[in-house]
Amino acid sequence: MHGLRFAFGTLTVLPVRVTRWDRDAARAGMMWAPLAGLVAGLVAAAAGGLILLLGGGPLLAAVAAAAVPAVLTRGLHLDGLADTADGLGSGRPAADALRIMKQSDIGPFGVITLLFTLSAQIAAVYELYAQSWPRGAAAAVLSSVAARLALTLACRPGVPAARPEGLGAAVAGVVPAPGALAVAAATAAVCAGAAGALFDALGALHHVLALAVGLLAAQALLRRCVRRFGGVTGDVFGALAETAATAALATLALA
Template identity: 45%
Template sequence: MTERAGRWPAGARLAMTTLTVLPLRAGRVDRHSAAVAMAGAPLVGLALGAVLAVAARVLTAAGLAPVPVAAVLVALLALLTRGLHLDGLADTFDGLGSYAPPERALAILKSPEAGPLGVSAIAVTLLVDAAALSALVARHGWLLIAVAVAVGRFGISLCCARPVPAARPDGLGALVAGTVPVPVCGAWALVLAVLAGLGGQLSPGSGWTDWLRGVLAVLLAGAAAGLLARQCVRRFGGVTGDVLGAACELATAVALLVLCAG
């Protein structure tokens, strides 16, 4: 019983050290703590999103226009996550775009260099994020900003759901792949959809369509992360830490796009 209870703080520390810039000691690192960490990824996303929402509200109250506020938020999120997810996005798209066999594609993922496709993926993603965030800031959609960041981390949980395999026998992918039960992902989808719908209701001129938009944001973002994971399993043989970062960035961008519509 004591060992099982110890998984929760170990998993929480692992989630914070893996998904944020906080220099916490990871503590025990094994499949059990990894399961807690990856299942709790959306909760870390809510915390990161709350920081962004508070920053957006303060900057707006100080008289800053929505576009520069959005630029600050994009930079702040990259800082809070050490840019690791963006790095994973670039590496994953370079690997997928190489058309190389799995062994060579995985070597491309491990390379510290970013190719033209990877750089393009980062540029497009940041442009989409900034544009969507500026629209949400203009509407004072503070809760929607926090939810979108959480939905991005929900993409990580989906890529770690059973029975998604790891591409390598070592590394972060091997540690976390297949650790998150599918019902946990379903529960997070429901929670995030409700929060997204509630966030829409808090915006000016809200209506019943905001609830539908919240559900669509979670479903489409989850579908995007799932399709990416499926493609990576087909091309690489499974997921890696880079794939998790790419899924996070892709799901965040899709969620922001849907939530800012209307």
């Protein structure tokens, strides 16, 4: 239960009180992270479906589905994406880049990254809602799960924290590699089963491929951030989540 509280209390705005903030709770919490993503994704899918039910079009439904994850995270993942973009784009040494990321304002790199990321997410979900409500709903759920699973994988050993404090320091290296792989395999299996039930075998393969592409994109960003900053921070985790979600959505819309 401490792990579930950690997952929902740190990754969503749901009224869940984190009762323990130690390494054991963080380990369990980050292994439960995809479940928090599933709940957020289901709420996003419900919001898009409600818009369609009330007579709205697929574009408005896509905006609603993209807005819900931002609301359920207090915008922290998007804020982390913008700060990480500013840090990477600054060209400064690691210490200066981390200082830029910690500032409250958003620079031009952050603004541009947010603009194109949100545009890509809305455009992809719109394409899928235009095909059918189940495809748009499945995309909203899958992208949210992919976003949190990317965080689970980023908490494996060998990924250090860039600062001695903050969320990055609390969760860096807490998830054993076998546990991270087991969570990823279980998540992929559930995604395949759900997509197969909703669509067909090709649809199952398509959704598993989208999950894999999202995770690979997040891992590429993770490697860049570790080399650039010396490790991960809370902002980097937000950037990983948004990158995984966007890449998964793009894969679903392009195929």
